[in-house]
Amino acid sequence: EMKTGEGKTLTSVLPAYLNALSGNSVHIVTVNEYLASREAEGKIGDIFRFLGMTVGLNTKDKTIPEKQLAYQADILYSINSELGFDYLRDNMETDINNLMMRRDYNYVIIDEIDSILIDEARTPLIISSNAQQGKKFYRDADRFVKSLKPEHYMIDLESKTIELTEEGVRKAEAFFQLTNLYNNSHSLLLHHIKNSLKAGFIMEKNKDYLVDKGQVLIIDQFTGRILNGRQFSDGLHQAIEAKEGCIIKEETEVSATITYQNFFRIYRKMSGMTGTAKT
Structure with a gap:
């Protein structure tokens, strides 16, 4: 733990260099790509290069060959999500x-480690693909929900769940002209509702979330930043999107996912820096 201005960035050079001497890679995680670029390409990177180490930079805009080259470096700067x-x-x-990473996950130094491994520990990283499912019920389900009154549904704010009451189920069956909403043949409609x-x-x-230029954008609950592309x-x-009157995009399904907590467990050794551990 070191307070802001006491030299966390410079101090990280010592354990990074020590652990890279064995020939294994060292990953240094910064809070944003600007800092990763500044350290890798600036004076801190120059220190490593003076000591005979190669320095790589991993950012979102890099191609696969560029990432492969970056991962081959002795010292790699990156943000955690990338x-x-x-x-x-x-x-x-x-x-x-x-394959981008062709070396072992050896040693990682995480800046603001309390934020990443406590505040965002269970935040999942998700890669999605387009699901083969129709859009037919989205608008209808939205129209139905907008017609409901408080007696038609029950909300549990603690678990963030919501269900139709018996009166709400009867209203749904009348709205969609069904005899039994919970019949297996209506499972897709029930999912949309x-x-x-x-x-x-x-x-x-x-x-x-927020709506910008007809697009629904997710707001990260920890940082308040927009999660573009998610x-x-x-x-x-x-x-x-139906609720906000936006164009409805293709639905996605999860292809791969991992939490930060589980991802960083892959490394053989892990350490971190922070100025706010005691708070």
Whole structure:
């Protein structure tokens, strides 16, 4: 633990260099890509290069060959999410020539380690693919949910779940002209209704997501940043798009996922720096 301004960045050079002397790679995780680039390409990187080490930089915009080269370096600077996503992509890859990480996960130094391993410990990194499912019920389910009154549903705010009451089920059966909403043949419709209920009564605009230029964008609950390119899973994103009157995109399904906590356990050794551990 070192307070801001006491030299965490410079201090990290010592354990990084020591652990790279064995010929194994060292990954240094920064809080954003600007800092990763500044350290790798600036004076800190120059220290490593002076000591005979190669320095790599891993950012979102790099191609597979560029990432492969970066991962071969003795010292690699990256943000945590990019390391995690690269790990997931490598595990989905069928061509060995496209693997990005070809060395062991040896040693990692994490800046602001309390934020990543406590605050965001269970935040899942998710790679999704398009699901082969129709969009037919999204608008109808949204119209139905917007017609409901408080007696038609029950909300558990603690678990963030919502269900139709018996009166709500009867209303749904009348709205969709069904005799039994819970018949197996209506399972897809019921799935859409549940997503629309959550979108309508639990997910809050400008807290859980925002709408910009007709796009629903996820807000990271820990950092407040926009998670570009990410979608709520299992059709919830499309239910929110219907709620907000946006164009409904293809639904996605999870292809690979891992939490930060489990990802960093892959490394043989791990350490970190922070100025806020005691708070």
